[in-house]
Amino acid sequence: xxxxxxxxxxxxxxxxxxxxxxxxxxxxxxxxxxxxxxxxxxxxxxxxxxxxxxxxxxxxxxxxxxxxxxxxxxxxxxxxxxxxxxxxxxxxxxxxxxxxxxxxxxxxxxxxxxxxxxxxxxxxxxxxxxxxxxxxxxxxxxxxxxxxxxxxxxxxxxxxxxxxxxxxxxxxxxxxxxxxxxxxxxxxxxxxxxxxxxxxxxxxxxxxxxxxxxxxxxxxxxxxxxxxxxxxxxxxxxxxxxxxxxxxxxxxxxxxxxxxxxxxxxxxxxxxxxxxxxxxxxxxxxxxxxxxxxxxxxxxxxxxxxxxxxxxxxxxxxxxxxxxxxxxxxxxxxxxxxxxxxxxxxxxxxxxxxxxxxxxxxxxxxxxxxxxxxxxxxxxxxxxxxxxxxxxxxxxxxxxxxxxxxxxxxxxxxxxxxxxxxxxxxxxxxxxxxxxxxx
Amino acid sequence: xxxxxxxxxxxxxxxxxxxxxxxxxxxxxxxxxxxxxxxxxxxxxxxxxxxxxxxxxxxxxxxxxxxxxxxxxxxxxxxxxxxxxxxxxxxxxxxxxxxxxxxx
Numbered sequence: 149x150x151x152x153x154x155x156x157x158x159x160x161x162x163x164x165x166x167x168x169x170x171x172x173x174x175x176x177x178x179x180x181x182x183x184x185x186x187x188x189x190x191x192x193x194x195x196x197x198x199x200x201x202x203x204x205x206x207x208x209x210x211x212x213x214x215x216x217x218x219x220x221x222x223x224x225x226x227x228x229x230x231x232x233x234x235x236x237x238x239x240x241x242x243x244x245x246x247x248x249x250x251x252x253x254x255x256x257x258x259x260x261x262x263x264x265x266x267x268x269x270x271x272x273x274x275x276x277x278x279x280x281x282x283x284x285x286x287x288x289x290x291x292x293x294x295x296x297x298x299x300x301x302x303x304x305x306x307x308x309x310x311x312x313x314x315x316x317x318x319x320x321x322x323x324x325x326x327x328x329x330x331x332x333x334x335x336x337x338x339x340x341x342x343x344x345x346x347x348x349x350x351x352x353x354x355x356x357x358x359x360x361x362x363x364x365x366x367x368x369x370x371x372x373x374x375x376x377x378x379x380x381x382x383x384x385x386x387x388x389x390x391x392x393x394x395x396x397x398x399x400x401x402x403x404x405x406x407x408x409x410x411x412x413x414x415x416x417x418x419x420x421x422x423x424x425x426x427x428x429x430x431x432x433x434x435x436x437x438x439x440x441x442x443x444x445x446x447x448x449x450x451x452x453x454x455x456x457x458x459x460x461x462x463x464x465x466x467x468x469x470x471x472x473x474x475x476x477x478x479x480x481x482x483x484x485x486x487x488x489x490x491x492x493x494x495x496x497x498x499x500x501x502x503x504x505x506x507x508x509x510x511x512x513x514x515x516x517x518x519x520x521x522x523x524x525x526x527x528x529x530x531x532x533x534x535x536x537x538x539x540x541x542x543x544x545x546x547x548x549x550x551x552x553x554x555x556x557x558x559x560x561x562x563x564x565x566x567x568x569x570x571x572x573x574x575x576x577x578x579x580x581x582x583x584x585x586x587x
Numbered sequence: 588x589x590x591x592x593x594x595x596x597x598x599x600x601x602x603x604x605x606x607x608x609x610x611x612x613x614x615x616x617x618x619x620x621x622x623x624x625x626x627x628x629x630x631x632x633x634x635x636x637x638x639x640x641x642x643x644x645x646x647x648x649x650x651x652x653x654x655x656x657x658x659x660x661x662x663x664x665x666x667x668x669x670x671x672x673x674x675x676x677x678x679x680x681x682x683x684x685x686x687x688x689x690x691x
Binding site: 208209 | 636
């Protein structure tokens, strides 16, 4: 007996797809898209470590046949958690899903009157099909790999936010995706800000049981049309038994701005592709990342700042702290097309190792075809400075308090870039409780 | 403490030879050389290369990616570019089978 390649996908099969399509009664274009994605899913093998993107991420112990397509909900657990990001926040709307099924959907009357659309994917597909069709799968390529294809073929729920031209949504909108034990989430997030619109969306995930197995195979597509401004916060806080595969892409048009904050605290193994395309002249992006890993977690993030148009600015900062035997892999790329003159691109990844056996792989990259650009990248990896701990202990801190203070100080630079106070506080607290005492 | 898990019969792994198994959610390589069994994590500590696909020479395994060598009996890194040992797990032979207990 030996390790076999992960090819057994018994439950994600043609008859399951047929059954899903029959139940959902979707437009022909979406059915065709699902079927084409399914073909790709069947053709492509599970990624292996021979591929560049997977060289440092081993998924041989991931068995897709242990998971099933999300079933209809017969019972919603009582006391579903409300998430970490919304304490004290006056929200404009809220969506909650459990095991890929929407359980609640709310939007304030004021925002509805302004033409804002915020609801589950199925709701918005039914009420505004033209908006969905214009954008769905135009950012994330369903045929990129086996996971993106699986998602596009079998997704069942998700969130859609559409903000009309010129509308400024002052109150944040919140979407929470929850997983029960053995649950599967294939949610698709679609955010569209029309010209000159502004909005803040908080998107978070969590598991009911911290250690139960689960699977998330999702996609996030963010469309920021000319002169629009989007603040998008995405907190991944799955339990430590969850396999997390995601493709996430933002397209920023002329003079538009995206501020994208990701928090990554959970999951057993994450493999996330996070891309931002600066597609219009004068587009700007700021990406902030806060990651904390422990146990035997393995988080792998592949990021891309793609400068397609001239005079665009991208600023990228990921900070990661690791403890126990956890692993992170960050592979970042700034890609500048030939026409993207006067690009200003910045990319930095800092890693703080709290224990001897954790490991961070940090690999920045530049691919530049224009000749009048400014691109900077950097990566740091280091242990906690024992002198700093000693200094703090001399002033009455315990060792654990000292380490915790140092870790929070390490993240402060990226916290300062997060404009939503509840998010800063939530991330700070979530990290502080995870820091342990080490000699 | 983890339990011993039966991975194969003693005849299933040639001598000299190696084979890769999944044990308790981890992938390991079991070696059979000169009548002795040993077990390492299937990962090179340099750059995550798959040791199980490497070349076995005596009691050393060479990572196929960049050639780092490890002692199959202890997991010790013997040559650059590896500088850290890979995890060596407990092995026993009992009732005609090879059993592995993972070390944390």
